[in-house]
Amino acid sequence: MTTIHTEAPADLPSTDPLDMLVVAPHPDDAELGMGGTIAKMQSMGWRVGILDLTSGEPTPHGSESLRRKETLLATETLGISWRGNAGLPNRKLEHTLDARELVASYFRVLRPRWIFAPYWQDAHPDHIAATEMIEAARFWAKLSKTNMPGERFHPERVFYYYCIHLRMAVTPDWIVDISEQWETKRASIEAYQSQFVHGREPQPPTFIDRLRDEAANWGRLINRQYGEPFATKEPLGLRSLEGIL
Ligand SMILES: [Zn+2]
Numbered sequence: 001m002t003t004i005h006t007e008a009p010a011d012l013p014s015t016d017p018l019d020m021l022v023v024a025p026h027p028d029d030a031e032l033g034m035g036g037t038i039a040k041m042q043s044m045g046w047r048v049g050i051l052d053l054t055s056g057e058p059t060p061h062g063s064e065s066l067r068r069k070e071t072l073l074a075t076e077t078l079g080i081s082w083r084g085n086a087g088l089p090n091r092k093l094e095h096t097l098d099a100r101e102l103v104a105s106y107f108r109v110l111r112p113r114w115i116f117a118p119y120w121q122d123a124h125p126d127h128i129a130a131t132e133m134i135e136a137a138r139f140w141a142k143l144s145k146t147n148m149p150g151e152r153f154h155p156e157r158v159f160y161y162y163c164i165h166l167r168m169a170v171t172p173d174w175i176v177d178i179s180e181q182w183e184t185k186r187a188s189i190e191a192y193q194s195q196f197v198h199g200r201e202p203q204p205p206t207f208i209d210r211l212r213d214e215a216a217n218w219g220r221l222i223n224r225q226y227g228e229p230f231a232t233k234e235p236l237g238l239r240s241l242e243g244i245l
Pocket of ligand 1: 026127
């Protein structure tokens with residue numbers, strides 16, 4: 001059964017380490033930014049998790065209970081190994097020491113090899129605060145002699161997905177082919193009816209049409225049907241050139 005964990009990190013049921021943990025300011029950001037890659041890697045046998053930092057509420061057409069149901073449906077759609085909510089305040093997300101320690105505690109308990117954070121430039125203050133918090137928490141998770149649960153742990157990499165509120169022409173560092181995962185991504189986003197369907201323009205291009213067009217544009221750049229862009233601050237190491245399309 002799919003569960004959204006809301007326990008404190010120290011009280012979480014023990015779990016095998018995650019291969020990747022996507023940290024999202026709000027439920028739906030992970031799906032919007034990289035739902036296709038999440039579904040792809042999980043279907044390839046990776047253990048993928050999503051940590052939402054806040055409830056995402058209030059919003060014009062949502063409520064706490066509705067958003068929880070929508071998140072559950074999106075999580076089932078993606079079929080991921082783990083999802084949790086850190087319970088930090090929506091609209092008031094700040095990179096405080098307490099918030100940093102909380103996120104670092106999740107990293108120590110979940111032990112993700114890689115972390116995915118929102119791209120560092122954005123108009124939404126919650127997103128900017130989240131990215132700073134995640135980067136600092138990655139460093140903090142390896143500290144010794146602290147009160148944080150779990151053992152010292154340092155996620156190997158932090159990468160960035162695009163879920164931005166600026167109409168920027170972004171230049172990603174790589175694009176993942178999500179041609180086979182587009183329908184799953186679309187379904188995971190449509191799970192959030194209160195955010196992306198209700199109250200939105202019903203005439204084409206709808207919000208979802210726009211997303212599909214964007215995915216098609218990223219796909220065009222790699223000669224595939226649909227793609228998802230990512231950024232990194234540190235260079236990528238490849239085992240060989242085989243993975244390049
Ligand atoms: Zn958001």
